Amino acid sequence: MFTYIRSLFSKDLLVELSEGKLTIKVFGSDVKYEDEPYIAVDNTNPKKSFVLAIGSEAKVINQPFVDISNPFQHTRSFVADFMQAERILMHGVQTLHRSGFRSAPRVIMHQLEKTEGGLTSIEDRVLRELALGAGAREVMVYLGERISTDADSFDTVKKRVNTIS
Numbered sequence: 001m002f003t004y005i006r007s008l009f010s011k012d013l014l015v016e017l018s019e020g021k022l023t024i025k026v027f028g029s030d031v032k033y034e035d036e037p038y039i040a041v042d043n044t045n046p047k048k049s050f051v052l053a054i055g056s057e058a059k060v061i062n063q064p065f066v067d068i069s070n071p072f073q074h075t076r077s078f079v080a081d082f083m084q085a086e087r088i089l090m091h092g093v094q095t096l097h098r099s100g101f102r103s104a105p106r107v108i109m110h111q112l113e114k115t116e117g118g119l120t121s122i123e124d125r126v127l128r129e130l131a132l133g134a135g136a137r138e139v140m141v142y143l144g145e146r147i148s149t150d151a152d153s154f155d156t157v158k159k160r161v162n163t164i165s
Helices: 002-008 082-096 121-133 154-164
Strands: 013-017 022-026 032-035 039-042 050-054 066-069 106-111 138-142
Touching: 013 082, 022 082, 032 082, 039 082, 050 082, 082 121, 106 121, 106 154, 121 138, 138 154
Parallel strands: 013 106, 106 138
Antiparallel strands: 013 022, 022 032, 039 050, 039 066
16 A cells, blocks of 8 residues: 555656666656766774765765775676665665655666676566665566667556567
8 A cells, every 4th residue: 555655656767777877767757867886985984884975976085994886897797786786776766756755666677788698587686676675666677779768668668578578
């Protein structure tokens, strides 16, 4: 019941992930969040670290005891640090849903890099868990050509993917 009520205040989102950019677009709108996927974490207290900045702001911080990283940059896999990737995605979703009410969007996760040969079940689950951790009520992992949020909707992409599978 509560999920249904939250869904009334939610938007359908397309999340495009790459090592250099995170883009979150709202279907049927020109509203989007776009930034570099960097996170700056203050580690002065090893028991309780906290996020100082996310995005391009994090990239320029130069302080001791501050770790700056890109959790989507790894030589073998796409997600190097799940917890930091989840924080960045959560920040982007919350930026789009500015109301104090916690939304429950439907999300399409579209990994743009390192998809040769498809995704393993582990990679698929990582993308699903990232979206769920960011507050999604329904997640679809999509591989293929870029999606136009102006021409397509969550439901049309879902139907297209289900007819191919």
